[in-house]
Amino acid sequence: MASVTITNVWKYYGKTAAVRDLNLVCEDGEFLCVLGPSGCGKSSTLRMLAGLEHISAGDILFGERRVNDIPPKDRDIAMVFENYALYPHKTVYDNIANSLRLRRLDKSTIDQKVQKAAKMLEIEQLLDRRPGELSGGQKQRTAIGRAIVREPELFLFDEPIAHLDAKLRAHMRVELKLMQRELGTTMIYVTHDQLEALSMADRVAVMHEGVLQQFGPPQDVYYKPANQWVAGFVGEPPMNFLDCEIVEEGDLLSVRHSSFTTALLPEQAAIIRQSGDARAVTLGIRPEEISIDASSSERSFSGNVMLTEPLGGDLLVDVALEDSKVLVKTKPSYRGGRGEPCHLTFDRSRWHLFSKENGVAYF
Amino acid sequence: MASSDIVRYRSPLRRALSVATIVFLVVYLVWTILPLFIMFVSSFKDLLAAFALPEVGDWLNIGIFFDFEPTVKHYVELFTVNNFSDYLINSIIASGGSAVVSVVLGSMAAYALSRAEFRGKKDLFFWIISTRMAPVVAVMVPLYAIFRGVGLVGTLPGLILAYTTFNLPFAIWMLKGFFDNVPYAIEEAAMCDGSTRFQAFRAILPLVAPGVGAFLVLCILFAWNDFLFASIIGSGGAKTLPPATRELVQPQNIQWGKIMAAGVVTTLPMMLLGLVIRRYLVAGLTMGAVRE
Numbered sequence: 177m178a179s180v181t182i183t184n185v186w187k188y189y190g191k192t193a194a195v196r197d198l199n200l201v202c203e204d205g206e207f208l209c210v211l212g213p214s215g216c217g218k219s220s221t222l223r224m225l226a227g228l229e230h231i232s233a234g235d236i237l238f239g240e241r242r243v244n245d246i247p248p249k250d251r252d253i254a255m256v257f258e259n260y261a262l263y264p265h266k267t268v269y270d271n272i273a274n275s276l277r278l279r280r281l282d283k284s285t286i287d288q289k290v291q292k293a294a295k296m297l298e299i300e301q302l303l304d305r306r307p308g309e310l311s312g313g314q315k316q317r318t319a320i321g322r323a324i325v326r327e328p329e330l331f332l333f334d335e336p337i338a339h340l341d342a343k344l345r346a347h348m349r350v351e352l353k354l355m356q357r358e359l360g361t362t363m364i365y366v367t368h369d370q371l372e373a374l375s376m377a378d379r380v381a382v383m384h385e386g387v388l389q390q391f392g393p394p395q396d397v398y399y400k401p402a403n404q405w406v407a408g409f410v411g412e413p414p415m416n417f418l419d420c421e422i423v424e425e426g427d428l429l430s431v432r433h434s435s436f437t438t439a440l441l442p443e444q445a446a447i448i449r450q451s452g453d454a455r456a457v458t459l460g461i462r463p464e465e466i467s468i469d470a471s472s473s474e475r476s477f478s479g480n481v482m483l484t485e486p487l488g489g490d491l492l493v494d495v496a497l498e499d500s501k502v503l504v505k506t507k508p509s510y511r512g513g514r515g516e517p518c519h520l521t522f523d524r525s526r527w528h529l530f531s532k533e534n535g536v537a538y539f
Numbered sequence: 540m541a542s543s544d545i546v547r548y549r550s551p552l553r554r555a556l557s558v559a560t561i562v563f564l565v566v567y568l569v570w571t572i573l574p575l576f577i578m579f580v581s582s583f584k585d586l587l588a589a590f591a592l593p594e595v596g597d598w599l600n601i602g603i604f605f606d607f608e609p610t611v612k613h614y615v616e617l618f619t620v621n622n623f624s625d626y627l628i629n630s631i632i633a634s635g636g637s638a639v640v641s642v643v644l645g646s647m648a649a650y651a652l653s654r655a656e657f658r659g660k661k662d663l664f665f666w667i668i669s670t671r672m673a674p675v676v677a678v679m680v681p682l683y684a685i686f687r688g689v690g691l692v693g694t695l696p697g698l699i700l701a702y703t704t705f706n707l708p709f710a711i712w713m714l715k716g717f718f719d720n721v722p723y724a725i726e727e728a729a730m731c732d733g734s735t736r737f738q739a740f741r742a743i744l745p746l747v748a749p750g751v752g753a754f755l756v757l758c759i760l761f762a763w764n765d766f767l768f769a770s771i772i773g774s775g776g777a778k779t780l781p782p783a784t785r786e787l788v789q790p791q792n793i794q795w796g797k798i799m800a801a802g803v804v805t806t807l808p809m810m811l812l813g814l815v816i817r818r819y820l821v822a823g824l825t826m827g828a829v830r831e
Contacts, residue, residue: 228727248730255731261724274742275732288681322732332731 178239178329178362181224185234186489187220187386191216194220194387198234202364202379209377210366211397213409218366222332225364226255238329240325249278254323255332258339260315262307262322268294268305272321290420290513293321296355313344320352324359331356331363338369370410374398379479382406399526404535407460407528410426412491416466418459419532422448431459431529435497436477441524447539456532463505468493470512476519481512493522546794550588575806582799583609589795613800621797623709623783623804630779630805633769636761637702644703646718648753650740653718664715667708667740675705675767693775701772702762702793710754720744736782756816763809780805 179201187195195217199367202208215420221333225236227248236243243251254275262271269290276286294300297317307315316336323331353376356363367373373380374394382389382397390402402408407415420431429445430437440448472478482501483490487506493504495518504520511520529538547553588607593600617623652664682701682721683692689696725746727740734742744751763780770782784801787794 224729226727228730247733247735248727249733254733255728257724257728259722259724261722261728263725263729263742274729278733278738321727326732 178241179206180330180362180364181237182210182221182316183235183237185236186232187217187224189233190498194386198383198386198388198438200388202260203360204239205360205362207353207365207376207378209362209373209380210364210383211368211370211373211380211410213368213384216238216383218368218383219334222255222364222366222380223385225330226253226332227251229231242529246443252329254326254328254330254334256316256319256323256334256336258335260319261305262315262318264307267304267306268299268310268318268321271307271318272303272325275322275326277463283375287300289325291320293325296324297321297441310339313348316340316348318356320355323354325480327361329362331361331365332363333363334394335367336365338367338373344368344373352376355471374410382409384409401460401528401537403537404458404530407530407537411462413463414502415460415462415528418461418497418500418502418531420457421455422457422460422527433459434477434499438475438522438524439479444524444529444539453537457538458530458532458535460528460530461502461526463492463503465526466502466504467523468495468504468506468510468512469519469521470516472519473521476521478517478519481514481516481518483514484512491516554702578799578802578806579606582613582796582803583607583611584796585610586796587797592699603664606672610700613796614804617797617800617804619620620784623801626778626780626783627804629695629698629773629777630763633698633702633773633777633779634759636695636699637762638704638758640699641710641758642714642751642755645707645754646714646744647740648711649714650709650718653715654723668712670829671705672701679767683771692772693777693799695773695777698773698777698779701768702758702765703760706758706761710758712749713757714750717747721746754815759812763805794807 180200182198183198184195185195185198194458195436198217198221200208206448208223212218220229224231227243227246237353238251263274272290272293273286276289281289290303291300294303297320299314299317299321302310302314302318309316319336331403333352337345337352340348346501349372352365356376365372365376374397377394379392380394380397382393390397390406392400397406397410401410402418418433420433421430423430423437423440428439429448430439469476477497479495479502482494482496484494489508491506491508491510493506493510493512495502495504502520530536531538545704584607591603591604591607648667652660682704686692686697686701691700721743726734726743729739729742731735736767765779766781766785769777769779770785773779785796785806787798787801
């Protein structure tokens with residue numbers, strides 16, 4: 177077991193910087209997810225941790241040990257690849273046993289460990305098959321088996337379940353999380369799927385264009401996004417963004433949009449006042465934090481239903497405001513149809529204001 | 540999934556083409572197989588029987604071509620009087636040796652060229668193949684001088700080295716293509732498993748086995764059929780089958796029977812090798828470990 181410390185790490189490919197000045201600390205036994213769209217530098221980070229890429233600048237430490245110049249085989253890591261990377265000419269058993277054979281363990285120990293891993297992953301009946309005869313999920317289990325028999329200090333997972341179908345993915349999410357809790361091994365898991373990151377990780381590192389955007393527990397990333405980019409990337413359906421301005425009405429600070437003006441909560445007003453004379457802002461609010469009703473109420477404002485999308489247990493409603501639109505997530509009990517007027521209320525404790533200049537969140 | 544059959548419709552042109560195809564194939568088969576067949580049959584004939592041929596155009600008497608007492612005396616004499624067993628062994632060692640050396644060195648060089656990035660890689664790569672551009676006769680004289688200087692003329696190691704100089708660039712070029720097709724992830728997985736770079740290289744070797752197998756055959760073929768190197772570099776101590784066969788042509792006596800038998804001895808092993816190795820040349824390992 178080991179903690180992982182990444183300090184001021186840069187990665188260049190030629191002249192393009194894939195990772196810019198990354199600082200991360202992953203605690204011993206922690207499940208850390210690195211989340212970001214493709215090309216954000218998350219895989220490069222993982223490959224530097226594995227030792228498959230040189231570190232252009234900065235240091236990576238496992239515990240107290242600086243690993244910059246240590247080859248992969250001596251780092252005591254196990255990696256699961258996006259495309260599984262099984263040895264096609266070897267059976268499942270030999271694939272899993274490979275790392276143990278390289279360590280020259282005796283036959284009975286190897287057999288015991290392989291059987292144990294196979295049992296845990298429920299692939300005992302597949303041990304004689306070759307990768308070509310396996311389904312995607314089975315290959316994935318084999319790849320994970322190959323990683324866990326090593327009993328490494330650190331697991332590195334590179335989008336391991338990205339290629340499985342949705343149902344199997346949901347199943348594997350639970351299994352991977354259980355497995356990590358059981359083994360207690362530090363795990364760094366790279367994914368572009370925010371659902372995976374939020375559901376499995378102890379902490380999530382969100383990356384974009386090589387820069388770390390936010391690092392914290394999943395709830396923080398979801399409920400307190402550091403900037404507009406994180407707010408828009410995390411969450412499905414995505415957050416609504418509305419161009420607004422701050423107006424002063426007597427003592428109160430309010431957010432004004434072409435179709436509504438709503439007062440800020442006192443503590444929110446204090447933050448805005450402190451930050452100086454911010455006037456143009458972006459209001460962000462998640463679809464589930466807007467309530468929709470046919471009749472008006474205090475602080476509600478009106479719009480028109482453009483479209484409804486029933487999702488079974490939930491209902492998505494596209495609502496047209498004067499010059500923009502918002503997406504609302506509600507329950508199927510809402511009966512409004514296309515073109516009908518409706519009234520929206522924002523949950524003010526859950527909305528966010530972002531600077532128009534640099535997208536940084538005020539709250 | 541779409542059917543892999545090509546949809547065809549009958550038309551007079553297509554019918555004519557299919558007839559033409561069959562005619563072409565028949566002519567081609569006669570053209571390639573007949574000489575081998577005559578060589579094979581003649582090697583079992585006495586000298587007189589070998590020249591018992593019908594008149595030109597007299598197809599009815601074609602039977603006399605097959606009317607002979609089979610004899611194996613040419614084969615027996617080749618191996619007892621003419622030491623062909625030695626030459627056969629020399630041929631095997633020279634061609635097999637150079638093929639193995641070329642494959643071992645070639646696969647390592649090809650792997651390096653496929654995986655590593657370094658300055659001047661393209662130039663190096665081009666230089667390697669450019670050594671094959673000069674015709675063999677152009678380098679023969681200087682090569683002979685060098686080999687004589689270091690005492691390699693007339694020895695098997697000399698012959699192996701000579702063949703390797705010509706096979707190696709070819710090996711590197713061919714095998715690099717095979718390595719390029721192997722995904723990096725597999726050797727990266729091997730390195731994470733605890734392999735050194737060299738062990739990782741060995742881990743992916745089975746994936747290029749079809750390429751290595753095919754190339755091994757080409758190397759052996761080149762060396763086995765070679766006459767020029769064999770007669771100049773290998774002359775004397777390391778005589779192989781082709782120059783040995785040529786020696787059966789003597790000014791006062793051309794020993795046709797033995798020449799035919801020697802031809803069979805030279806050709807047969809390569810034909811058998813081709814049959815054995817065919818599965819490597821056609822397909823290979825079933826891939827599928829990596830999602831394409």
